[in-house]
Amino acid sequence: MTYKVGCCQYDPQLLDIKGNLEKMEALLDGVKADLIVLPELAASGYVFNSKAEVDSVAEDGLSGPSATLFKRLSLANNTSYVLGFCEKSGDKLFNSLMMVNPNEEVFIYRKTHLFYEEKYWFQPGDTGFNVFEAKDGVKVGLMLCYDWVFPESARTLSLKGAQIIAHPSNLVLPWCQQAMLTRSLENHVFSITANRTGLEKNGDKELLFTGESQVVSTKGVLLHRMSKKEEGVFIIEIDPELAFDKAITEHNHVFNDRNPDFYI
Amino acid sequence: MTYKVGCCQYDPQLLDIKGNLEKMEALLDGVKADLIVLPELAASGYVFNSKAEVDSVAEDGLSGPSATLFKRLSLANNTSYVLGFCEKSGDKLFNSLMMVNPNEEVFIYRKTHLFYEEKYWFQPGDTGFNVFEAKDGVKVGLMLCYDWVFPESARTLSLKGAQIIAHPSNLVLPWCQQAMLTRSLENHVFSITANRTGLEKNGDKELLFTGESQVVSTKGVLLHRMSKKEEGVFIIEIDPELAFDKAITEHNHVFNDRNPDFYI
Numbered sequence: 001m002t003y004k005v006g007c008c009q010y011d012p013q014l015l016d017i018k019g020n021l022e023k024m025e026a027l028l029d030g031v032k033a034d035l036i037v038l039p040e041l042a043a044s045g046y047v048f049n050s051k052a053e054v055d056s057v058a059e060d061g062l063s064g065p066s067a068t069l070f071k072r073l074s075l076a077n078n079t080s081y082v083l084g085f086c087e088k089s090g091d092k093l094f095n096s097l098m099m100v101n102p103n104e105e106v107f108i109y110r111k112t113h114l115f116y117e118e119k120y121w122f123q124p125g126d127t128g129f130n131v132f133e134a135k136d137g138v139k140v141g142l143m144l145c146y147d148w149v150f151p152e153s154a155r156t157l158s159l160k161g162a163q164i165i166a167h168p169s170n171l172v173l174p175w176c177q178q179a180m181l182t183r184s185l186e187n188h189v190f191s192i193t194a195n196r197t198g199l200e201k202n203g204d205k206e207l208l209f210t211g212e213s214q215v216v217s218t219k220g221v222l223l224h225r226m227s228k229k230e231e232g233v234f235i236i237e238i239d240p241e242l243a244f245d246k247a248i249t250e251h252n253h254v255f256n257d258r259n260p261d262f263y264i
Numbered sequence: 265m266t267y268k269v270g271c272c273q274y275d276p277q278l279l280d281i282k283g284n285l286e287k288m289e290a291l292l293d294g295v296k297a298d299l300i301v302l303p304e305l306a307a308s309g310y311v312f313n314s315k316a317e318v319d320s321v322a323e324d325g326l327s328g329p330s331a332t333l334f335k336r337l338s339l340a341n342n343t344s345y346v347l348g349f350c351e352k353s354g355d356k357l358f359n360s361l362m363m364v365n366p367n368e369e370v371f372i373y374r375k376t377h378l379f380y381e382e383k384y385w386f387q388p389g390d391t392g393f394n395v396f397e398a399k400d401g402v403k404v405g406l407m408l409c410y411d412w413v414f415p416e417s418a419r420t421l422s423l424k425g426a427q428i429i430a431h432p433s434n435l436v437l438p439w440c441q442q443a444m445l446t447r448s449l450e451n452h453v454f455s456i457t458a459n460r461t462g463l464e465k466n467g468d469k470e471l472l473f474t475g476e477s478q479v480v481s482t483k484g485v486l487l488h489r490m491s492k493k494e495e496g497v498f499i500i501e502i503d504p505e506l507a508f509d510k511a512i513t514e515h516n517h518v519f520n521d522r523n524p525d526f527y528i
Contacts, residue, residue, distance in 0.1 A: 112523050116515050128526040149518065151415035151450055152527035159528045173512075175449055175484060182446040185439055186415055220439060248437075251380050254413065259376050262392040263416035264423045 003138060004033040005164065005190075006235035007213035009226050011198030014045030017057055021069050024083075033079045033235045034135050037213075039196035040084035040145045040170040041095065042066070046209075047202040051093070054121040058088035061098055061108045070100040078102050080134035082166040082194075084144060095122045097144055097168050099132055107132040109142035113150055129156040138163055138240045141189070145169040148176050148183060148193075158187035159255065163243035165191040171210045177225065185220025188246050188254050190238055192216075197229050218242045267402060268297040269428065269454075270499035271477035273490050275462030278309030281321055285333050288347075297343045297499045298399050301477075303460035304348035304409045304434040305359065306330070310473075311466040315357070318385040322352035325362055325372045334364040342366050344398035346430040346458075348408060359386045361408055361432050363396055371396040373406035377414055393420040402427055402504045405453070409433040412440050412447060412457075422451035423519065427507035431457040435474045441489065449484025452510045452518050454502055456480075461493050482506045 008027050012020045020043045028036065040046070043066050044057035059066055066085045074081055080101050087096035087110065094110040095118055110125030111118070134140045141157025143165060148154070157165055165183070169176065177193065184191045197211040211228040215236055224236050246254045272291050276284045284307045292300065304310070307330050308321035323330055330349045338345055344365050351360035351374065358374040359382055374389030375382070393411075398404045405421025407429060412418070421429055429447070433440065441457065448455045461475040475492040479500055488500050510518045 112526055113521050116513050119515050124523070146516075149450055149512070150522060151419065152522070152524070155415065156526065156528045175446075178442075179446045179449065179484075182439075182443045185443065186413055248413070249380050251383050252410075257377050258414060258416070259388070260416070262376055262420065264420045 001239055001241055002237050003035065003240050004235050004237055005035045005192055005215060006033055006233060007192060007194040007226065008036055008038045008233045009195060009197060009211055009213040010231040012039065012042060012045045012196060014047060014200055014202060015053060015057055017043050017065055021065055025069060025073065027233055028073055028077065031233050031235065032077050035080045035140065035164065036233065037166045037168055037192045037194035038081065038083035039194050040168040041086055042083040042168065044086040045200060046170045047200045047205050047207050048121055049202050049205065051121055054086060054093055058086045058093055061087050061096060062106050067098060067100065067106055070098070071104050074100045074102045075104070082140070082142065082168060084168040092123045093121060094125060095144065097142055099134060099140060099142060099166065102135060109144065111144040111147065112153065113146050115146035129153060129160070131157055131160045131162045141165045143167055145171060148179060151183070154183040154187055154189065158189045162189055163240040165189055167191055167193040169193055169195045171195045172207050174210065177212045177214055180214070181216055181220040181222060184216040184218060186254065188218040189243050190216065190218055190240065197231060265503055265505055266501050267299065267504050268499050268501055269299045269456055269479060270297055270497055271456060271458040271490065272300055272302045272497045273459060273461060273475055273477040274495040276303065276306060276309045276460060278311060278464055278466060279317060279321055281307050281329055285329055289333060289337065291497055292337055292341065295497050295499065296341050299344045299404065299428065300497065301430045301432055301456045301458035302345065302347035303458050304432040305350055306347040306432065308350040309464060310434045311464045311469050311471050312385055313466050313469065315385055318350060318357055322350045322357055325351050325360060326370050331362060331364065331370055335368050338364045338366045346404070346406065346432060348432040356387045357385060358389060359408065361406055363398060363404060363406060363430065366399055373408065375408040375411065376417065377410050379410035393417060395421060395424045395426045405429045407431055409435060412443060415447070418447040418451055418453065422453045426453055427504040428454040428456060431455055433457055433459045435459045436471050438474070441476045441478055444478070445480055445484040445486060448480040448482060450518065452482040453507050454480065454482055454504065461495060
């Protein structure tokens with residue numbers, strides 16, 4: 001099957017939910033695809049200085065401003081979206097992502113492995129790694145940014161049947177984009193890493209985000225990579241059914257050759 | 265601490281145990297180091313056409329020609345060696361490696377994940393992934409070639425305390441050398457991949473081996489890589505104690521941040 005997938009890469013402005021959602025809406029205007037992945041914390045920005053700041057941009061996953069906008073866009077463009085958002089659930093804050101489908105389904109993943117000062121603001125995720133159906137029943141596994149460091153994240157999603165790993169990110173370290181080629185290859189799964197751009201400052205703190213949002217094939221081949229700084233959307237065509245083929249050679253298979261008896 | 269490690273890369277000749285051992289001895293003559301890794305099936309060659317051929321080059325791991333030579337070299341050069349060999353144990357054949365120490369200790373690993381026609385000739389390994397002390401007590405984890413595809417291999421060795429992963433290989437696919445940067449990075453462990461060179465033919469079959477033996481740092485940085493075709497030995501200095509530092513940031517740690525409750 002042919003499936004149009006891509007990334008929306010841009011530079012969110014800290015604490016400006018309204019402006020960021022308007023920016024994403026403008027970037028996605030008229031872009032018809034099957035699955036588009038956006039950055040981690042796409043509407044809130046990243047470099048927080050207090051829990052009060054985080055709380056000020058925290059949203060309900062099903063009815064907050066991000067969910068409301070992306071349900072509308074999903075219906076209008078007949079596209080599934082995956083984006084990170086700052087989630088408030090009861091009195092808990094999570095670094096979460098939502099996958100929104102054209103039929104208004106919303107699936108939530110709460111980040112398992114928290115990076116750096118995220119440990120000050122967020123609870124560790126309690127959802128675990130799950131696979132959900134996006135548009136046309138394609139199985140999408142959900143993980144966020146720093147989860148990439150742990151091969152168990154992509155492995156778990158792939159063993160649960162993911163054809164595509166959707167991977168919103170706010171990357172500041174230099175390794176992820178190249179390592180995701182290995183993640184795709186070792187699992188024969190597509191991966192879509194959507195990163196943000198920009199230098200974000202808050203008080204004494206600043207972080208430079210590395211862009212280079214990308215799609216990687218099931219054989220670990222880079223299909224498209226944006227530049228470090230550009231803002232915009234790219235869409236390419238893939239065949240998600242290729243992810244069902246786990247053969248490396250006629251005698252080898254990335255899953256059947258595993259021997260968990262010997263693994264910690 | 266300073267530890268001299270390296271690879272011996274060369275082109276073994278099929279079924280020529282005596283010639284191959286002489287070649288390795290010549291390449292290693294006078295090379296003083298702490299740990300040198302050689303290719304998989306370093307004395308036997310790789311492209312077999314029958315179990316009888318495999319049997320003809322199979323050795324006892326403790327007293328065969330490879331063990332005998334490398335115990336002598338280890339004592340003479342005060343160096344630990346890791347090399348692949350074709351093992352016969354009772355009536356079973358294994359694709360194995362030995363680590364030989366200057367005190368005549370020999371440790372055996374039997375390959376867990378068999379590649380391609382190896383499944384015709386060898387039993388799957390029954391040792392699992394283990395860590396042993398090489399010269400001066402440095403902890404070395406042992407794996408062979410295609411084991412690299414499975415992140416569980418290097419992960420298990422690292423969780424068991426490996427400072428260095430010794431990785432004899434006969435690589436024919438194009439991905440391993442780059443992927444080993446990710447394996448080192450995700451575990452903060454040194455890796456030494458020693459590959460062979462040459463085009464080996466047997467009847468209608470031929471395989472081209474890709475060389476590029478390498479050492480990778482605990483941060484996933486390539487410290488040295490040989491060319492695709494050169495034969496020889498290289499030695500570099502590393503500090504194996506760096507592998508005890510699992511911190512990614514002041515708030516992040518490649519092992520403590522793991523959440524196995526959510527992993528398959």
